Amino acid sequence: MSITTTGNLGPMILQSLAPAMLYVPTPSMNYITVCDKVSLPSNGGTTCRFMRPRALTPPTIQLGNSGIDPPAQIPQRDIIDAQMAFFGTGCIINEQVVLQDQEGVLAWVSERLAVAMRQAEDLILRDYIVSAASQINAGGGSNGFNPTNLGISDFSLVAATLDTNNAYKFMSGIEGMDRFGTGPVRSAYFMLSSTELQGDFDALVGSGFLSQWNYPTNASALPSEYGSVYNIRILTSSEAPVARNAATNSSGTLNDVYYNTVLGKQAITHIDQDGYSMRLIYRDPNYSGMLAQNATLAVKFAQAQALTQDTAIRNLLSTRLSNLGV
């Protein structure tokens, strides 16, 4: 008796594409999440201008009975300009690729281009904050580096700094509930930090750090939120700025320096121009050479950014206490 096996009657087609694409690892985009958004109109020039009036001195001296008016105050304003810049990238795709591939190449390339664009927006904001926002070195930790690892007093210091500067908090508090293991959350600024510091935050449990899963309710927690300390709620991302091996202690040991951005409302503003923040451009092959072989698929965007409340943002620089995973 003969048995027909795949050895002598194999499948005509050896491969089949799984129905769903695999996910693409994508960092949390915290910087674009927390900034204010402004749109410059079309034909609005190259620069977005912000105006912030200055407070007038409160009249705390009585008028008396002389009948003479006090001197007038001169209203003042601060002007902040942000210059638009254009960015873009794209792919040139030969028509044979579209004709012969099975996986809908134009669809997933479009998706990748859009994500790349959003990541660019976030990275530009991140680097801009590193460049433009003033810095505080963490000193509350005990690891002996300059700056130190994050200590509980560093959170207190930076929150007090922003409070003293009358910065506006992002989030109202979360009232305590009668649930085991939970605690109330204060009204809070955001701190944009690195996923690599999550071990350091865990080490502060019991000293004031409240994990996000210990909030009375997670309804207002953001997906990248790791927890809170005092008046600061911490968002983490793997793309948070870090200067590798940028600190050395007296033993010659190296440590990374992290830029933990603590900010209130309106501290940083992202500006687009007339909806130019998302333009996906497809040009079919008819626009290429005489044989119309190549399509192009591209994204471009216009962006500016500015520190619109310089008193409401600080980069809290720190090193790391915990070991770094691999």
Add this chain to the structure above:
Amino acid sequence: MTEYSRAAKGRFTSTGGAQIVNLPFQPDFVRIMNYTTSNAAATSQNVVAAQWDANMGQGFAIQQGYNATPAIIWDTVIANGISTFAAGQLLQYGPTLAISGITKANPAVVTTTTNHGLTSGDVVVFQGLYQSTTTGMQQIQGVPFTVTVTGLTTFTIPWNTNQSNYTALSGSPSGATVKKVLYPYLYFPGTTVISAITTGSTTTIDTTDAHNFRVGQEVAFRIPSDWATTQLNSLPNPPTPGSPIYGYVIAVTDYNTVVVNIDSTAYTAFNSNVTFAGSAGRSLPQIVAVGDVNTGGQLISAGSALYPPPVFEPIGTTEVNTINGPAIRGAFVNNTSQGFIVGIGAGTNLTTSVLVGAAGNVIFWEAFLHDMSIP
């Protein structure tokens, strides 16, 4: 030429230092011609032309120059030749160099154990400045400094270390290193560390690297108490609670000196003689860009104050254009860029030649990015 290739040409006048050429792409082939040396009498070690292909590797080049005869020969440059760059993200650094010593002086003189390869105007940061566990110069760890090169292994930094709390570094202390900040001015104006303050009816601020401020720039100060002149800080403001105190730049003396309109006559003198012991966790004194007083009334046209586009001042009064179009001065500017660099490398045979030419040489260049490269 195929449909999507890129080609560009131009010229520059050599400063004798590495020359950056901004382009809207990173080329895979670059050719340069030194018009000055080609048009002059044959002179040993003069380079007349060079080219680079991406497949040669970064920093390489093939050059033509005069030998001792003098006759033109082919030669290779294996370091500091031609390379491409993509200045798109911050916190990128060059190689780490060990330090053999830093003097107590104003300005401080830094000596590296090997050739540093820096050019005046480069920005560096230090770390591990321990002469012992309790002495050294840790006070300036992490501070970005613009360097002035004084030799192959020496440069100065704009900081006064000739003060009691600083101990000279000597004998190549273990862990004492310096590295170049590759792209220090991708966004400006920004935050800059203060090295000195001269108080008076106006206030003069010296910074450790280029401040990139213009006249009319509105600035704020963040001066921790260790540095003494805390009266300059934006807040608190007792007469007008909550309203930050800002100053305006009324003169730009140099790349690292500005004059601000704040009367600081009665303020505490700035103290850069901070202690070594408190270095861990001490924040640095900073001057921060806030906004500007520009009213937008200036015309943007060739020859006007707004054209050519914004500049940064890497050192001295030399101004370098960015790739951005005209902008209102004082605007926060994105200065990211890409292109290629012609380095100062010498040839393998023409051992004292300089690829980028001597100061004043006129260099013509062509750059290409090809659709097709085989392989």
